[in-house]
Structures are given as structure tokens and as C-alpha cells.
Amino acid sequence: WRAxxxxxxxxxxxxxxxxxxSQTASIALIENLQREGLTSIEEAIAYAKLIELHGLTQESLAQRLGKGQSxxxxxxxxxxxxxxxxxxxLERHISERHARALLALKNEELQLQLLEEIVEKHLNVKQ
Structure with missing residues (x-):
């Protein structure tokens, strides 16, 4: 409008x-996903909402978005x-790779302890 x-x-x-x-929500979510700089959690939330809104499988959502199912x-x-x-x-204190490493730990208390250590010591994923 301004232009x-x-x-x-x-x-x-x-x-x-x-x-x-439903269509309006989907369009907004898809436009949001196309923005640069989204965190992996923001992407995950948008994926989950699209799956719920349209009763999609992960595979069908991936195809619609041009992403791999994995x-x-x-x-x-x-x-x-x-x-x-x-x-x-969300706050970008840890990366998606850090988060996936934490997922491997099934104990929530251990996940939180390790999170604290990662943030305090600025650890990379290999450390």
C-alpha cells in the first residue's frame, strides 16, 4: 500500500x-515458514499446526513444502x-544440533542439567 x-x-x-x-491460517503459516531467520522451534510449531489443520502426514506436509520427510x-x-x-x-541460546543431542537423553532432568552446562560453558555439540 505504501509503495x-x-x-x-x-x-x-x-x-x-x-x-x-483454515485456509487463511494455512497461508499465514506457509508465508511465515518462508521467512528467513526462523528458529527450529518456530518451524516445528508451524509444521505441527499445518498437520493438525489439514490432517496431513509428515510425508505429505514435506511434499507440499518441498522438504524432506526427515x-x-x-x-x-x-x-x-x-x-x-x-x-x-527460541532465544538462540542453543542450536538445533544441541537440541537433537538432548533428545537422545530420555531423562528430562539430565536434559535440563546438560542444557545448563551447554549454555554456561558455551559448549559446541561435539563437546
Whole structure:
């Protein structure tokens, strides 16, 4: 709108489409996924919402997004981490690779202890 106004245009070529709430939500989620700089948790949340909205499988979602099924599955697995770990990913205190390493630990208390150590000591994944 601002660009058109700045150019002094009174009319622009446009297609107006009507969408229901589910379609609107899907479009917003897909547009959000195309942004750069999303954290892996933000991607995972968007994938989960799209799967829920449309009753998709991970495979069908991956195909629609042009991603590998393993990429979608790995992102969704991050949602099984404790909320504190997910928050650390959102705040970019740890990487997705750190988070996947924490997923290998089945004990939540151990995951949280290791998270604290990773953040405090600025450990890389190999360490």
C-alpha cells in the first residue's frame, strides 16, 4: 500500500480471493515458514499446526513444502523436549544440533542439567 501511494498510483492490478479461516491460517503459516531467520522451534510449531489443520502426514506436509520427510520429522521431534529447552532454542541460546543431542537423553532432568552446562560453558555439540 505504501509503495503504491508513494508512486501516486490510484489503481493496481490485483486478484481478490476469499478464504475460510483454515485456509487463511494455512497461508499465514506457509508465508511465515518462508521467512528467513526462523528458529527450529518456530518451524516445528508451524509444521505441527499445518498437520493438525489439514490432517496431513509428515510425508505429505514435506511434499507440499518441498522438504524432506526427515527434515519435517526432526523438527517435530523438538516439540518433545521440555519447555525450558524449547525456550532456549527460541532465544538462540542453543542450536538445533544441541537440541537433537538432548533428545537422545530420555531423562528430562539430565536434559535440563546438560542444557545448563551447554549454555554456561558455551559448549559446541561435539563437546
Amino acid at each position: 503504491v501511494t508513494k508512486l501516486g498510483w490510484e489503481k493496481i492490478p490485483a486478484l481478490v480471493k476469499e478464504f475460510n479461516d 527434515t519435517v520429522a526432526n523438527k517435530l521431534r523438538l516439540l518433545h523436549l521440555p519447555e525450558i529447552v524449547q525456550h532456549a532454542i
